[in-house]
Amino acid sequence: MIKRFNKIISILFTGLLLLSVYAVPAFAWSEHELILMPMYQSMPEVAKAKPVKAETLGSFLVSEGKGLERVLKSDEEWNRINLKNYRPLPDALLFKASVDPKEAIKRFCDAVRISDRYYYALYIRQMPGAPSTRAAIVKGSGITYLKDLSDIDDKAYLRLFPGEHVSVMDVLGTASDEPDLGIDIGLFADNNTEQGKKLNFGKQPFGNPNLEYSSQAPFHMGFYHEASIVYALAGFLKETYPEYRIHQFKVLSEYAFQTGHDYWGWRFMGWGIHYLSDISMPYHAVVLPGVSAAKMLWINTKSMAGMDQAKKDAVQLVSNRHGALEKYQKYATRNEYARKDRGNVLTTMVKTAAQVPVYNDNVPRDNVSKMAAKHAKETDDALVECMPQKYVSDPKVEFNDLPGTDRILDTVTKAKGQQCIDKMNALIGELFKPAGIYCRSYIEAILKGK
Numbered sequence: 001m002i003k004r005f006n007k008i009i010s011i012l013f014t015g016l017l018l019l020s021v022y023a024v025p026a027f028a029w030s031e032h033e034l035i036l037m038p039m040y041q042s043m044p045e046v047a048k049a050k051p052v053k054a055e056t057l058g059s060f061l062v063s064e065g066k067g068l069e070r071v072l073k074s075d076e077e078w079n080r081i082n083l084k085n086y087r088p089l090p091d092a093l094l095f096k097a098s099v100d101p102k103e104a105i106k107r108f109c110d111a112v113r114i115s116d117r118y119y120y121a122l123y124i125r126q127m128p129g130a131p132s133t134r135a136a137i138v139k140g141s142g143i144t145y146l147k148d149l150s151d152i153d154d155k156a157y158l159r160l161f162p163g164e165h166v167s168v169m170d171v172l173g174t175a176s177d178e179p180d181l182g183i184d185i186g187l188f189a190d191n192n193t194e195q196g197k198k199l200n201f202g203k204q205p206f207g208n209p210n211l212e213y214s215s216q217a218p219f220h221m222g223f224y225h226e227a228s229i230v231y232a233l234a235g236f237l238k239e240t241y242p243e244y245r246i247h248q249f250k251v252l253s254e255y256a257f258q259t260g261h262d263y264w265g266w267r268f269m270g271w272g273i274h275y276l277s278d279i280s281m282p283y284h285a286v287v288l289p290g291v292s293a294a295k296m297l298w299i300n301t302k303s304m305a306g307m308d309q310a311k312k313d314a315v316q317l318v319s320n321r322h323g324a325l326e327k328y329q330k331y332a333t334r335n336e337y338a339r340k341d342r343g344n345v346l347t348t349m350v351k352t353a354a355q356v357p358v359y360n361d362n363v364p365r366d367n368v369s370k371m372a373a374k375h376a377k378e379t380d381d382a383l384v385e386c387m388p389q390k391y392v393s394d395p396k397v398e399f400n401d402l403p404g405t406d407r408i409l410d411t412v413t414k415a416k417g418q419q420c421i422d423k424m425n426a427l428i429g430e431l432f433k434p435a436g437i438y439c440r441s442y443i444e445a446i447l448k449g450k
Contacts, residue, residue, distance in 0.1 A: 028220055028281035029435075030151070030330035032180075032274055033125055033173035034337045039350050039436045040169055045447055049168040052262040054160040057120040058101025060256065060264050061108050065097025067259065072111050075251045082361065083247075085238040087200050089113065112248060113199050117145045118182045122160035124170040125177070128338045144182040148212055152181060168266050175270020176277070179245075183271070184216035191215050205239035219245055220275060221284040224365045225373040227293035237287060242275040243364050249275075250442065254449045269446055276364055276442055277435035282379045283322040285372035288314065290321070290380030313395035320399040321383045324391045327399075328408050329428050335409060346429050350436035359445035363438050371434045375427075382427050386412060386420035 029035055040046045061068065072095040080088050095111035098104040109116040121143050138159040140152030160166055186193035188204040207214035223237045231238060249272035257265035282289050288296060291314055299310045336346050357363075383392045388411060390397050404411070412420055 028278040028284040028326070030326055031333045031337075032177040032277060033127070034333045035346075035350060035432060036176050036273065036277065036435070036439060037127070037169070037173055037337070038348070039440060040172060043440065043443065046168060046172060046443065051165040051167050052171065052266065054122050054162055054164045054166050055261060055263045056101070056122060056162055057108070057264075058105050059162065060261050061104035062097075062099055062101055064255070064259050064261065065095075065099075065104060067255065068108075069095055069097055071251060071255050075248060078247070079244060083244055086244065087202060087239075090198065090200050093198070110195065110199070112252075113187060113201070114183045115185055115187065116195050117186065117193075119143060119145070122162065122164075123157050124160060124166060124174045126156040126158050127173070128334060140181075146182050146185070146212060166263070171263060171266040172270045172273075175267045176273050178267075179220070179271055179274040180216075182216075184219040184245075185213065186215055187219075188215055202239075205236040220278045222279040222364065222369045223285070223287050224369050225285065226287060230287070230293050230296070233297075242279050243361075245275040246272050246364050246442075247361055248272075250446060253446050257446070258449070265446075269443065273439045273442060276368060276439055279364060279369045280372050280431060280435040281325075282372045282376040282431065283318075283325065285369045286376040288318050289376035291318065316395040316398070317392065320394075320397065321380060321387075321392045323399040324383060324387050324405075324408070325379065325428075327405050328387075328412070328424060331406065331409050332425060332428065346425055346432070348429065350429070350432040356437060356441050356444065359438070359441040363441065368434050368438050372431065375431060379427060379431070382423060386416050386424050388412070388415045 076089050076094065079086050089111065093110045096107055098107060105120065106116055109118075119142075121138070123138055123143060138157045140146070140149040140157070142159070143157060144152065146152070185191075186196050187199055188196050188201050188209060190196070190203045190209045192209075203209070204215055205218055207217045209215060218239060219241045222240050222242045224240075226237060249268045253265050253268035253272065256262070256268055278284055291299075296314075299314055302308075302310050333346060357367075387393075391399055391402070391405075391408075399405070409421070412424070
């Protein structure tokens with residue numbers, strides 16, 4: 001009987017594995033800098049901060065190498081004690097100071113476990129509609145090594161030079177989106193990179209390790225609120241790392257401020273904010289929104305019995321809905337920002353915070369991700385109601401292959417009417433709200449230790 005039970009569990013586990021390992025969409029929210037800018041503008045400590053001098057990463061690391069040895073060692077000890085399911089950094093990769101900027105960057109990337117292929121260039125994003133006298137325009141290929149630049153080259157970036165004064169709003173806003181440009185890619189043992197083989201993250205827990213953007217997903221998703229049976233059958237869903245990144249960059253931001261490197265204080269802060277806001281997206285907080293644990297298990301049981309179509313359909317629909325929500329949010333946010341519609345629900349909700357709680361290290365899991373999970377079914381239902389059927393309800397369609405999705409606002413208006421535009425905007429505004437509250441709390445906590 002026990003052997004038979006174990007075999008059944010093994011079959012269910014295999015099925016759940018197949019259901020969960022799909023081509024995870026690369027991003028959660030698009031346009032992090034535009035989403036969060038109204039909140040930054042409402043904070044005097046950010047909006048009125050004096051401009052800071054741009055500084056290369058190599059310069060910062062060489063200048064503060066010995067102190068960073070201590071800070072990063074202490075942070076690793078904290079990670080091992082406090083983070084659940086944490087895979088420790090190999091002791092040999094603990095940061096060691098160097099007087100050579102290139103060597104210092106290489107050691108830092110290994111110690112912090114971020115990509116050693118990313119350029120860490122000096123640049124800011126030019127916000128839509130903002131005038132600029134700068135001539136130093138830089139394309140995505142001057143910022144990142146990634147091959148797919150489709151979501152990068154439709155933005156305007158401006159190169160910075162060491163010692164150049166730059167506004168805090170520009171540094172923080174740009175950094176809020178930066179982790180999507182390649183910081184977390186290629187870090188697992190099966191990602192075909194030399195760095196990934198030595199960082200001790202093991203094999204990529206979910207997603208397709210052969211897809212360029214897929215390997216960043218475990219750092220930008222936090223599945224903290226699934227049913228116990230889901231974790232029992234698919235323990236790999238616990239292997240997510242936003243808490244690691246959020247705490248790590250908080251520590252680095254505080255240290256940069258304390259040592260007078262304010263540019264890197266704001267830039268590290270922006271990086272941490274990215275992960276904190278990412279897990280406010282329901283499709284990054286729940287593995288299959290709209291699919292209950294019981295239905296998930298039933299689909300997989302059918303799959304193991306040779307009836308595979310229900311599993312394929314469920315995965316495709318969730319992937320399409322994730323993509324449709326992200327695409328809609330991207331263009332809705334750009335639209336309102338370009339129109340300077342600061343009274344729109346997309347912008348008012350993120351800066352509305354009657355009472356900002358004191359930040360603590362449980363916030364990502366217990367507050368932000370939990371609120372996203374709570375809204376998961378509502379979000380899934382709204383997409384079915386308000387999006388064209390072929391976008392979100394046809395499992396034979398791959399959303400990312402559909403033409404004209406950059407005109408999604410017009411398409412939704414024509415197909416579903418202004419009432420659906422209003423409903424989607426209100427929903428997304430509500431989803432932005434925890435990001436606004438707790439990113440504000442995160443900023444205040446860092447600046448308090450400045």
